[in-house]
Amino acid sequence: MHARVIDYSLLALVLIEVISGLASFLVGKPEGSWLFMLHGVLGLAILVLLVWKVRRVFVRLWRPQHWDRATVVAALALVAVLATVLSGVIWTAFQWPLGYPNGLNWHVIFGLLLACAVLGHMALRFKPLHRRHFLGRRTALRYAGIIATGGLLWQGHAQISRVARLPGANRRFTGSREIGSRQGLAFPVTMWMLDNPQPLDVKEWRLHVAGAVAHPFELSVADLARGRIVTQDAILDCTGGWYTAQTWRGLSVGWLLQQARPLPGARAVSFVSVTGYRWSVPLTEAASLLLATHAGDEPLDHGHGAPLRLVAPGRRGFQWVKWVTEVRVLQQPDLGQWIAIFNSGL
Numbered sequence: 647m648h649a650r651v652i653d654y655s656l657l658a659l660v661l662i663e664v665i666s667g668l669a670s671f672l673v674g675k676p677e678g679s680w681l682f683m684l685h686g687v688l689g690l691a692i693l694v695l696l697v698w699k700v701r702r703v704f705v706r707l708w709r710p711q712h713w714d715r716a717t718v719v720a721a722l723a724l725v726a727v728l729a730t731v732l733s734g735v736i737w738t739a740f741q742w743p744l745g746y747p748n749g750l751n752w753h754v755i756f757g758l759l760l761a762c763a764v765l766g767h768m769a770l771r772f773k774p775l776h777r778r779h780f781l782g783r784r785t786a787l788r789y790a791g792i793i794a795t796g797g798l799l800w801q802g803h804a805q806i807s808r809v810a811r812l813p814g815a816n817r818r819f820t821g822s823r824e825i826g827s828r829q830g831l832a833f834p835v836t837m838w839m840l841d842n843p844q845p846l847d848v849k850e851w852r853l854h855v856a857g858a859v860a861h862p863f864e865l866s867v868a869d870l871a872r873g874r875i876v877t878q879d880a881i882l883d884c885t886g887g888w889y890t891a892q893t894w895r896g897l898s899v900g901w902l903l904q905q906a907r908p909l910p911g912a913r914a915v916s917f918v919s920v921t922g923y924r925w926s927v928p929l930t931e932a933a934s935l936l937l938a939t940h941a942g943d944e945p946l947d948h949g950h951g952a953p954l955r956l957v958a959p960g961r962r963g964f965q966w967v968k969w970v971t972e973v974r975v976l977q978q979p980d981l982g983q984w985i986a987i988f989n990s991g992l
C-alpha cells in the first residue's frame with residue numbers, strides 16, 4: 647500500500663476507535679453488542695497497519711542522527727498505540743482486579759493520549775492524500791485483508807480466553823466483569839468526576855416532583871413508604887468495567903408521574919442529584935423506572951446513593967443518578983445534562 651494510504655488509514659482507525667470506544671459507554675443493551683465487536687476488530691486491525699508503518703520508519707527511529715522534534719511525537723504515538731491495544735487485549739482477557747485505575751481505565755487513558763499524539767504527529771508531518779494514492783482494486787483488496795485479519799485476531803483472542811478459561815471469557819458484552827451480584831451492597835462505590843457529597847441529612851431531605859406537571863409536590867423520607875413500592879431485577883453496568891445484577895426495591899416513578907400529572911407536550915423526565923448531576927430519559931421509559939431505596943434486602947448507604955438512586959435498566963451506570971432530590975418533567979430535551987455531568991459537584 648502507498649505510504650500515505652497507510653498513514654491516513656491509521657489516523658482514520660484511531661479516530662474511529664476513540665469514537666466507538668466512547669460511544670460504547672452509552673450502550674447497555676445486548677442489541678448494541680456489535681459496537682464492541684467492531685471496536686475490537688478494528689483495534690486489532692491497527693496492528694496489521696502498524697507492521698507496515700514500522701517497517702517503513704524503523705531506520706529513522708533507530709538512528710538518533712535522523713531525529714527531530716516531530717520524532718518525539720511520532721515515538722509517543724507508537725508507544726501509545728501499542729499501550730492502548732495491549733491494555734484493551736489484556737483487559738478483555740484477564741480483567742485484572744478492580745481498584746482504580748483498573749485495566750479499562752488505563753485503556754481509556756492511553757486511547758485519549760493516543761488521539762492527541764496522532765493528531766500532533768499529523769500536524770507536524772502533514773502530507774496531503776490524493777485520489778491516485780488509494781484508488782485501485784489492490785488497495786480495496788488489502789483493506790479487506792486488513793479488516794479480515796483484525797476479525798481473525800479478535801476471534802482467536804475470544805477462543806483462547808474461552809479454552810484457557812480466562813476471567814475475560816465470562817465478561818458481559820460490554821466488557822464488564824461481574825461483582826457482588828445478589829449480595830446486597832457488596833458492589834463497588836464509584837463517584838463520577840467531582841461528585842462526592844456529604845451524607846444527606848434525612849430529616850431535611852425532600853424529593854421534589856416538578857417541571858411541566860399539573861400538580862408539583864414533594865415527599866420526605868417518611869412519605870416514601872406511602873408511595874407505590876415496586877421491585878425490579880436489573881443489571882447496573884458501570885463504565886468503570888464492572889457490573890452487578892440485583893433485585894432493586896423502591897418507589898415507582900410511574901406512580902410519581904401519575905400523582906404529578908405531566909402537562910400535554912411533556913417529553914422527558916430528568917433525575918437531578920443533590921450534586922447538580924442529572925440525566926433524563928423519555929417520558930414513556932421514565933414511567934417504567936424506579937427510584938431505589940434497597941438493593942436486595944439491604945437499604946442503600948450513602949456511597950450507593952441513599953436515600954434514592956435511579957434504576958434505569960439497559961442504561962449504563964453513569965445514568966443511574968444517585969442522591970436524587972428532584973424528578974423534573976421536561977417539554978424539551980435537556981442538552982445541558984452533558985455539561986452537568988462534567989461540572990456537577992463543583
Ligand code: HEM
Binds near residue numbers: 734750758
Ligand atoms: C479512548 C477511548 C476508548 C474507549 C472508551 C475504549 C473502550 C473499550 C472497551 C469498553 C473495551 C472492552 C470491549 C470488550 O470487552 O469487548 C475495549 C477493548 C479494546 N479496545 Fe478500546 N477503547 C478506547 C480506545 C481504543 C483505541 C484508540 C484502540 C486502538 C488503538 C482500542 C483498541 C481496543 C482493543 C484492541 C480492545 C480489545 C478487543 C478484544 O480483544 O476483544 N481502544 N475498549
